Amino acid sequence: MNIHILIYNDYAHFEANLIGWIKGRGHELVTVSLGESEITSAEGFIMKPHTTIDKVNPNDIDIFIVPGGDAPSILGNEKLQKLLQQVNEQNKLIGSICYGPLVLADAGILKKRKFTTSVTPDLELFNHFTREAFVENGVIVDENIVTAKGDDYVDFALTICKLANLTTENALNYWASFFRSKQEMVNQ
Secondary structure: OEEEEEOOOOEOOHHHHHHHHHOOOOOEEEEEEOOOOOEEOOOOOEEOOOEEHHHOOHHHOOEEEEOOEOHHHHOOOHHHHHHHHHHHHOOOEEEEEOOOHHHHHHOOOOOOOOEOOOOOOOOHHHHHOOHHHEOOOOEEEEOOEEEEOHHHHHHHHHHHHHHOOOOOHHHHHHHHHHHOOHHHHHHO
């Protein structure tokens, strides 16, 4: 499978990183930028993208991930909107976490879809969403769209990998245990 991950200045690298760890060896990970030659993540990692949005063929995408971070800074990008619409029309898996669902709403693909986000309803940014479709849960799956709150990055990665059959059930269980503290496991 081809997993495309959008990277942009001040994106939250950690929110998409676990998918790369969990996915198994037989799948390709492609980072996609909006045109910048180098990207600096919110954590300070300097990333050189594999490709730019201008060169991506939606037919080559199996999964498209939009991490959070400074997602408001990339709203209104027509090329990104069109690509997301094309990927969605092909019913391919789209995952978005934290503030990333703003980008999906901006592309119009969250209409009539349940979703979650770290953007709280009291913020003006929340006006990009359909309030009635918002669910106050950690991870929401609605058809081919997976959304998550930023602090649910482990479950987000596990959900994406499970839905796309990127690894075995045993491997998913291993990674679930590996990335959670012993205290979290006791409290579940």
